[in-house]
Amino acid sequence: MEPTRGLPDDLLRAAPKVLLHDHLDGGLRPATIVDLAAEIGHELPETDADALATWFAEAADSGSLERYLETFAHTVGVMQTASALTRVARECVEDLAADGVVYAEIRYAPELHVESGLELEEVVAAVQQGFAEGMAAAGDRIIVRHLLTAMRQAARAMEIAELAIAWRDRGVAGFDIAGPEAGYPPTRFIDAFEYLQRENSHFTIHAGEGFGLPSIWEAVQWCGADRLGHGVRIVDDIKVDDAGVAQLGRLASYVRDKRIPLEMCPSSNVQTGAAPSIAEHPLKLLASLRFRVTVNTDNRLMSRTSLSQEFGLLTEAFGYGWAEMEWLTVNAMKSAFIPYDERYRLITETIKPWYAAQVR
Ligand SMILES: O=c1[nH]cnc2c1ncn2[C@@H]1O[C@H](CO)[C@@H](O)[C@H]1O
Numbered sequence: 042m043e044p045t046r047g048l049p050d051d052l053l054r055a056a057p058k059v060l061l062h063d064h065l066d067g068g069l070r071p072a073t074i075v076d077l078a079a080e081i082g083h084e085l086p087e088t089d090a091d092a093l094a095t096w097f098a099e100a101a102d103s104g105s106l107e108r109y110l111e112t113f114a115h116t117v118g119v120m121q122t123a124s125a126l127t128r129v130a131r132e133c134v135e136d137l138a139a140d141g142v143v144y145a146e147i148r149y150a151p152e153l154h155v156e157s158g159l160e161l162e163e164v165v166a167a168v169q170q171g172f173a174e175g176m177a178a179a180g181d182r183i184i185v186r187h188l189l190t191a192m193r194q195a196a197r198a199m200e201i202a203e204l205a206i207a208w209r210d211r212g213v214a215g216f217d218i219a220g221p222e223a224g225y226p227p228t229r230f231i232d233a234f235e236y237l238q239r240e241n242s243h244f245t246i247h248a249g250e251g252f253g254l255p256s257i258w259e260a261v262q263w264c265g266a267d268r269l270g271h272g273v274r275i276v277d278d279i280k281v282d283d284a285g286v287a288q289l290g291r292l293a294s295y296v297r298d299k300r301i302p303l304e305m306c307p308s309s310n311v312q313t314g315a316a317p318s319i320a321e322h323p324l325k326l327l328a329s330l331r332f333r334v335t336v337n338t339d340n341r342l343m344s345r346t347s348l349s350q351e352f353g354l355l356t357e358a359f360g361y362g363w364a365e366m367e368w369l370t371v372n373a374m375k376s377a378f379i380p381y382d383e384r385y386r387l388i389t390e391t392i393k394p395w396y397a398a399q400v401r
Pocket residue numbers: 064065066067106110113117148149150153190219220221247250309339340
């Protein structure tokens with residue numbers, strides 16, 4: 042089938058989409074940050090919402106994961122009360138629903154939201170309140186679950202893993218680790234990952250973004266990650282010869298054979314330097330080799346993006362059409378951390394019928 046070049050924006054938005062990798066503290070509305078900062082006297086680099094949006098995008102456009110992460114001081118800083126967390130969570134769901142997202146797993150690090158005295162439990166409860174309000178306001182057109190993140194440079198992973206288990210029947214679908222990757226290998230938290238496995242739970246690990254193959258190898262083979270956050274550097278284990286034939290190393294083969302989902306975030310990867318450009322993003326090669334590739338936003342604020350925009354960029358860069366978008370979306374739905382019957386229902390009742398109705 043010949044792919045169509047460039048899909049119309051309104052249809053990209055209308056298409057049912059699935060989002061597995063999106064940070065709550067990376068997706069605030071600029072105007073909300075301005076409001077919340079004024080309430081608590083948090084000093085911002087810009088006080089006008091448009092100027093602030095530009096500041097985030099430019100500051101995050103740094104070519105380094107560490108510098109990119111510095112921008113979060115101004116989102117996390119205004120997310121320290123239950124009411125602020127609930128508002129941000131509710132608006133997140135509203136924004137995703139308006140963009141045609143039908144299922145999302147939204148991650149955040151509870152340990153970053155306790156500066157003003159909230160307990161970890163209260164952080165999760167406040168976010169759940171916002172998600173529930175947002176889903177109800179969207180007429181249940183979207184399902185949103187939490188992933189609880191532990192920060193790699195801290196030492197609270199076990200506590201956060203226990204929190205994820207305590208909330209597993211109240212909206213939390215799994216666990217993640219994030220933060221600077223170089224110097225903080227995932228095996229530092231092996232006890233948390235082993236605990237989650239014993240609890241029959243699910244987790245993803247940011248790996249292969251700010252560091253290469255050893256990080257992916259540890260995440261998969263030592264820690265047992267169900268999915269990889271980004272995983273872009275898996276291409277370092279793939280050689281393409283002059284005839285265009287790809288040779289997979291053992292780790293790349295393992296990741297493909299086991300259908301380990303890659304949560305790829307094209308715009309974010311360009312900003313942190315994990316990929317040179319959208320046009321040269323490894324997603325294209327990995328998708329052509331039938332890795333379990335998914336498309337995600339990572340941080341909508343820092344990348345000034347949305348899931349429909351990320352798909353738009355791919356349709357322009359790679360000539361992707363509805364067939365590729367459906368494949369990527371079904372990949373994501375198959376890889377979600379909710380029960381199989383719920384995933385199956387979304388695929389057969391929501392996703393497939395919509396794409397089947399598009400003229401190809
Ligand atoms: O792409 C990323 N790689 C690693 N860490 C990240 C990325 N995006 C955000 N965070 C980190 O995750 C925390 C919880 O949401 C954020 O505060 C940020 O520090």
